[in-house]
Amino acid sequence: MRRRFGPSLYFANDKVIFDSLNQHQVTSDLIRELLSERGILVSTETPKEELAKYFSRLTADYYDHTAIAVKLGRVAKRERITSSELTGKFGLKEIRAALQVTQQRLEDLGNKVTISSENGRIAALIEYEHIDYTRSDLRQVEPRDALIEFSADGKDSYILRSTQNSDIDPIVDEVIALLKKDAANELTRSRVNMESITDPRKRTQFFEGLTKSIEGHTFITMTEAYCFKPKESDIGDSSELNEDDELEKSPYVERVSLRGEGVNRSFVIDDLFSKGYYIVKIVWRTKSTARDDSDIFELEAQFSQPNTCTGFSYRTKSVILVEDGAVTTKRRSPKKDEQDLLFRLIEDGAKKTLLGFSK
Numbered sequence: 001m002r003r004r005f006g007p008s009l010y011f012a013n014d015k016v017i018f019d020s021l022n023q024h025q026v027t028s029d030l031i032r033e034l035l036s037e038r039g040i041l042v043s044t045e046t047p048k049e050e051l052a053k054y055f056s057r058l059t060a061d062y063y064d065h066t067a068i069a070v071k072l073g074r075v076a077k078r079e080r081i082t083s084s085e086l087t088g089k090f091g092l093k094e095i096r097a098a099l100q101v102t103q104q105r106l107e108d109l110g111n112k113v114t115i116s117s118e119n120g121r122i123a124a125l126i127e128y129e130h131i132d133y134t135r136s137d138l139r140q141v142e143p144r145d146a147l148i149e150f151s152a153d154g155k156d157s158y159i160l161r162s163t164q165n166s167d168i169d170p171i172v173d174e175v176i177a178l179l180k181k182d183a184a185n186e187l188t189r190s191r192v193n194m195e196s197i198t199d200p201r202k203r204t205q206f207f208e209g210l211t212k213s214i215e216g217h218t219f220i221t222m223t224e225a226y227c228f229k230p231k232e233s234d235i236g237d238s239s240e241l242n243e244d245d246e247l248e249k250s251p252y253v254e255r256v257s258l259r260g261e262g263v264n265r266s267f268v269i270d271d272l273f274s275k276g277y278y279i280v281k282i283v284w285r286t287k288s289t290a291r292d293d294s295d296i297f298e299l300e301a302q303f304s305q306p307n308t309c310t311g312f313s314y315r316t317k318s319v320i321l322v323e324d325g326a327v328t329t330k331r332r333s334p335k336k337d338e339q340d341l342l343f344r345l346i347e348d349g350a351k352k353t354l355l356g357f358s359k
Helices: 014-021 028-036 048-056 062-072 092-108 169-182 200-211 243-248 267-274 336-357
Strands: 081-087 112-118 121-131 141-152 157-163 188-190 217-228 255-259 278-288 296-305 310-323 326-332
Touching (some): 014 062, 081 336, 092 121, 092 169, 141 169, 200 217, 200 278, 200 336, 217 267, 217 296, 296 336, 310 336
Antiparallel strands (some): 081 157, 112 121, 278 296, 310 326
């Protein structure tokens, strides 16, 4: 998506090949297949390590690297979604034009972008490769999908939903900049944030209120809570502190994570709150009130910038199946219509909770 610097992705020495072939994702059958393409036949009794040692001494080309990398590639995870409300004199025509300009630029870089529209909604699906040079060779490339979606929300108003990560956020900003350039008047963008509310108790109350503000759903339990406490600046001139003062400073813990059933009712989290920590990310379970045997949804919400409580994002982690009225250990991925509904309900719940602080 953007230019990066680091080791070449197109060269792997014999040690890299040997280490990669010995990963559990790579089977002996694949190594035998690679050798067979060179006219080398091996016994099915030959140990995998011996096969890897032999192949790593041969010259491997691009297609060999690709075959191994596909086996080692990481499965793309379901990423968080962030949203904002756009207001201004623009419509689907202007949105499509802005997306098409961005589409051309991204496709020139080798990415695939598909634009679709229906029922007052227009979306761009971006298929790209995320490169992480901190990973081992042949595991640096991860295929990803990202979404940028505009949904009509009344006259001159649209809800913009997009995948939240460092690759996509700049692209969303680019699309908005193109819209501002063509809009008849100034375009305004509003997002859920608590930057102006610095009280730790209220920042925590936001998440507690959110879990109970999902319309048509009953809150079950909070299973994860991530707490944060910003580091206060030292008071006075630090040059006046001697070595003993530095050694006597108390250890500082910025982030604390808690996991378990009902973590929001734990005495541990109460102790953290008393020391100035506040929640910046939660995972909770909720259930539709439509039926007694409804499946349970596991949801996640967070502020990606904990210090300022900005960058609000959310996702549906999974669906826990309920069979014959009993909660099972079985899980499934959420369906598209379920995600769309829950995203809207989370957005509405977040706005409703924030509105309560202003009263």
